[in-house]
Amino acid sequence: MSTILIILFALLAVLLIIRLAKGRASGIKSPEDLRSQLCTVDIDAFRNLTDSSEEEFLQSHLSPSSYRKVQRRRLRATLAYVSCVANNAAVLIRMGEEARRSSDASVAEAGIKLVDNALRLRLQTFQVKAKVYLQIIHPGARTLSVELVSQYEQMTRQGLLLGRLQYPARGISGVF
Amino acid sequence: MPLLKLIWYYLWIAPHLLQIGIAGIMFRRKLIGLFPWFFAYTCFEVLEFVLLFIADRFHTGAISYFGLYAVTAVISTILRFGIILEILRQLASNYAVLARVLKPFFRWVAIGLLIAALGLAIYAGGERSNHSWFVMNMLDRTALILQTGLLAGLFLFSRYLTLSWRHQVFGIALGLGVYATVDLITAAISSQAGFSHAELLDYISMATYHSSVLIWMFYLWAPERKPQHDLQELPTHHEVEAWNQELERLLHQR
Numbered sequence: 461m462s463t464i465l466i467i468l469f470a471l472l473a474v475l476l477i478i479r480l481a482k483g484r485a486s487g488i489k490s491p492e493d494l495r496s497q498l499c500t501v502d503i504d505a506f507r508n509l510t511d512s513s514e515e516e517f518l519q520s521h522l523s524p525s526s527y528r529k530v531q532r533r534r535l536r537a538t539l540a541y542v543s544c545v546a547n548n549a550a551v552l553i554r555m556g557e558e559a560r561r562s563s564d565a566s567v568a569e570a571g572i573k574l575v576d577n578a579l580r581l582r583l584q585t586f587q588v589k590a591k592v593y594l595q596i597i598h599p600g601a602r603t604l605s606v607e608l609v610s611q612y613e614q615m616t617r618q619g620l621l622l623g624r625l626q627y628p629a630r631g632i633s634g635v636f
Numbered sequence: 637m638p639l640l641k642l643i644w645y646y647l648w649i650a651p652h653l654l655q656i657g658i659a660g661i662m663f664r665r666k667l668i669g670l671f672p673w674f675f676a677y678t679c680f681e682v683l684e685f686v687l688l689f690i691a692d693r694f695h696t697g698a699i700s701y702f703g704l705y706a707v708t709a710v711i712s713t714i715l716r717f718g719i720i721l722e723i724l725r726q727l728a729s730n731y732a733v734l735a736r737v738l739k740p741f742f743r744w745v746a747i748g749l750l751i752a753a754l755g756l757a758i759y760a761g762g763e764r765s766n767h768s769w770f771v772m773n774m775l776d777r778t779a780l781i782l783q784t785g786l787l788a789g790l791f792l793f794s795r796y797l798t799l800s801w802r803h804q805v806f807g808i809a810l811g812l813g814v815y816a817t818v819d820l821i822t823a824a825i826s827s828q829a830g831f832s833h834a835e836l837l838d839y840i841s842m843a844t845y846h847s848s849v850l851i852w853m854f855y856l857w858a859p860e861r862k863p864q865h866d867l868q869e870l871p872t873h874h875e876v877e878a879w880n881q882e883l884e885r886l887l888h889q890r
Contacts, residue, residue: 462756466781466824473788474817480791481810550798557800576733582797583737 497551499544506541509534531599539592546585552578647842651849652685658849661856667804670726673718674808678852680715684708706772713779719812720786726805727794734797745789746782753781769834773827780820787813807855811848818844 508514515534519527556578559571655678662668668675687708691701728738757774787809794801801809822837829837 462759463824463828466756466777467821469781470784470817470820470824473784474814476788476791477810477813477817480795553798575731579731579733579797583733586796 498548502541506538509538509541528599532596535592535596535599539589539596542585542588542592546582546589549578549582549585553582644839644842647839647846648685648689651842651846652682654846654849654853655682658853658856661853665856667856671719671722671804671808673715673722677712677715677719680708680711684712702768706768709772709776713776716783716812716816717779719808720783720790723790723805723809723812726802727790727799730802731799734799738793741793742786742789746786749782749785752785753778756781770827773823777820777823777827780816780823783816784813784820787816803858803860804855807851810855811851814851815844815848 515531518530522530553575556571556573556575559567559574562568562571659675659678659682662671662675662678687704688701691699691704724738724742728735757778790809791813793799819841822841826834826837
């Protein structure tokens with residue numbers, strides 16, 4: 461039994477390594493390629509899903525079983541939005557990487573900063589996703605809610621920005 | 637000399653001759669300071685080969701072949717862990733924000749893997765007719781589980797964060813990853829099949845090692861890939877700066 465487990469583990473590892481090696485070969489042709497990969501986040505819907513008062517309203521007006529059912533659906537939708545923000549953060553990391561290679565020192569420096577910030581955002585989305593999964597398993601639990609909502613709020617703003625990045629020519633200063 | 641024996645000697649000798657070449661490339665390209673553990677490992681593998689070859693061919697008698705093999709295998713294993721640390725350090729040095737995340741993440745991964753590997757070693761069955769070989773195989777397997785798991789974790793982590801690897805670091809990790817995973821499979825099978833069947837599996841292990849050496853040689857020899865697109869297509873300074881300022885503002889809002 462232990463031998464089979466080890467062989468399965470090693471096979472998974474070797475497949476992962478080969479996949480990464482293949483993925484690495486497919487380079488990004490231009491920043492336009494990256495921009496086309498950004499996904500738009502519907503902020504109003506996202507905000508609605510993460511609104512704690514909305515959650516309280518549902519809890520007080522629905523039976524416990526109906527609430528759990530509805531809440532699970534809402535959490536799944538939230539997960540989709542968080543995944544979208546995570547995807548956009550990954551796109552920004554790659555954009556930053558492209559900028560980092562620039563011969564123009566100021567662009568390269570800005571690229572380094574962009575990569576750093578986008579990495580932090582990507583790590584945050586990982587944490588939030590884990591918490592959402594936990595809540596999907598136990599939708600009645602509210603122990604994580606306060607922290608989660610503050611993270612949601614922060615990510616809503618980030619999602620707003622990143623969603624708009626598809627159109628950098630229009631500028632982003634007026635987003636908020 | 638039968639063909640099988642010829643293949644055996646080829647697979648034993650050729651990778652180590654190539655490793656002398658790798659050491660030469662590293663010396664010429666001034667890569668020793670960048671990858672000291674990998675350089676030490678490369679040199680040690682050549683030395684290990686010379687010692688084992690002499691012990692095998694001339695039966696010196698001062699120390700048994702198995703004893704020598706066991707001692708050198710332990711040193712090789714330690715050096716391979718050093719290479720993994722080196723890869724981690726190289727990856728973290730490219731991204732300031734990762735320095736504080738990587739350490740705890742891999743500490744926990746290592747602890748988890750160690751517990752799993754020890755558990756598997758305790759409950760391992762298999763052929764125990766040659767006790768010292770069995771113990772050696774078990775220790776080797778435990779170390780390989782740790783190495784494979786750490787490398788797979790590293791690849792997963794960097795894939796999730798879409799990190800870009802330096803050409804040479806990627807090559808070293810790829811070669812080591814391929815060797816460790818295939819060696820783990822052969823070690824697991826041979827622990828069941830026993831000492832008498834180990835020689836057949838050695839061919840697979842040796843062929844994989846040969847492939848890994850070729851991977852290392854290729855990545856250390858080939859120049860770093862340049863971006864495939866025109867530099868004019870890169871994001872403009874204004875564009876990057878604007879994104880960056882907004883991201884920074886957002887990340888500091890709590």
